[in-house]
Each structure stands twice: as C-alpha cells, then as structure tokens.
Amino acid sequence: MEFEVKRKVKKEVEETVVVDLQKYYSLRVIRDMGSDKKCVYEEEFIGYIPDEQDIAEAIMKTKDKYNTNVKLFVSINENYRFVEKEWQ
Numbered sequence: 001m002e003f004e005v006k007r008k009v010k011k012e013v014e015e016t017v018v019v020d021l022q023k024y025y026s027l028r029v030i031r032d033m034g035s036d037k038k039c040v041y042e043e044e045f046i047g048y049i050p051d052e053q054d055i056a057e058a059i060m061k062t063k064d065k066y067n068t069n070v071k072l073f074v075s076i077n078e079n080y081r082f083v084e085k086e087w088q
Contacts, residue, residue, distance in 0.1 A: 002085070019082040025049055026079055029062040032071040040065070040072075050076055 001021045006014045027050045029041035041062045045054070055074050062072060 003082070005082070018085045020085055022046065022081050022083045024079055024081070026077050027054065027058055028075045028077070029058050030073050030075060031062075031066070032073060 003019050003021060004016055005019060006016055008014060023046075025045040025048075027043045027045065028039045031038050031040045041058055043050075043054075043058060050058075055076075059072055059074065063070070066072075
C-alpha cells in the first residue's frame with residue numbers, strides 16, 4: 001500500500017516522499033525468570049507468518065545458550081513500518 005507523507009527537512013521546509021506500508025512479523029523468544037522476563041532472541045519475517053517450524057528453530061537456537069531448565073516462550077507480533085520508495 002503506497003502513501004504520500006510530508007516531513008520537515010529543515011525549518012519551514014517540506015518535502016513529499018512516497019512510502020510503502022510494509023507489514024512484517026516479529027518473533028521474539030522470551031526468557032521467563034519468574035517476575036523477570038527478557039527478550040533473548042528476535043527475528044523478522046516479511047511476507048508470511050512464522051509457522052511451527054520457525055518457532056521451534058528459534059527456541060532451539062536460544063535454548064542452546066542457556067541451561068536446560070530455563071523457561072522460554074515465544075511471542076509473535078504483527079507490525080507495520082514505512083519504507084521510503086525511490087523517485088523514478
């Protein structure tokens with residue numbers, strides 16, 4: 001989806017840029033230490049929602065860094081960002 005937005009470049013100067021709205025998913029592995037939770041791994045997926053295989057691989061990559069008793073869980077979030085397009 002394409003948008004035109006205005007932004008201030010310098011005081012009182014505006015320029016128009018063309019941007020795409022990019023949807024992506026972030027997969028975060030969270031280490032659960034009771035009341036202390038910390039994101040220990042993050043990966044972005046553009047174009048598709050991470051599936052069970054992606055989740056399992058992320059957990060295994062992270063679990064190798066910690067002892068086997070560590071509690072981990074995964075959070076997947078849908079995000080959006082503007083990506084500036086080149087003028088043609």
